Amino acid sequence: MYAFAGHKPTPSSTVQPSGGTLRFQRCCWCTDTVMRPRLLCPSCGGADLGWESSTGVGRVHSWLKTPRRGHTPSVAVVVELAEGFRLRAQIVGVRPGDVPVGARVRFDPFHVAGDHLPVFRVEPTPVSPPNR
Numbered sequence: 001m002y003a004f005a006g007h008k009p010t011p012s013s014t015v016q017p018s019g020g021t022l023r024f025q026r027c028c029w030c031t032d033t034v035m036r037p038r039l040l041c042p043s044c045g046g047a048d049l050g051w052e053s054s055t056g057v058g059r060v061h062s063w064l065k066t067p068r069r070g071h072t073p074s075v076a077v078v079v080e081l082a083e084g085f086r087l088r089a090q091i092v093g094v095r096p097g098d099v100p101v102g103a104r105v106r107f108d109p110f111h112v113a114g115d116h117l118p119v120f121r122v123e124p125t126p127v128s129p130p131n132r
């Protein structure tokens with residue numbers, strides 16, 4: 001679960017409240033990362049799941065557009081974090097659909113969104129120097 005100021009933790013979320021960092025579980029036996037808090041590893045059944053802090057850096061894996069009757073559709077993204085787990089999130093600072101799949105994003109612990117999802121911002125693309 002995750003929470004920020006003003007957020008209620010949700011059982012379906014991936015991360016735990018910890019001063020604005022994303023936390024996830026990793027199996028001590030098979031090293032798989034676990035998206036939702038669990039007692040047993042879904043990959044190997046191991047009971048030794050430790051908590052780790054994510055770097056908060058990831059890439060947009062896909063978009064989720066949910067129609068809402070009488071309202072504009074809700075748009076969320078699935079972000080794949082550098083540690084290997086994926087979570088549903090919101091992107092701020094750009095219009096929905098302006099961020100391509102594969103775009104590099106970073107977790108923004110200070111931004112609170114209305115859908116109780118972790119918020120990410122698009123990382124600027126580094127400019128490579130010209131070849132000589």
Ligand SMILES: [Zn+2]
Pocket residue numbers: 027028029030031032041042043044045046
């Ligand atoms: Zn495991």
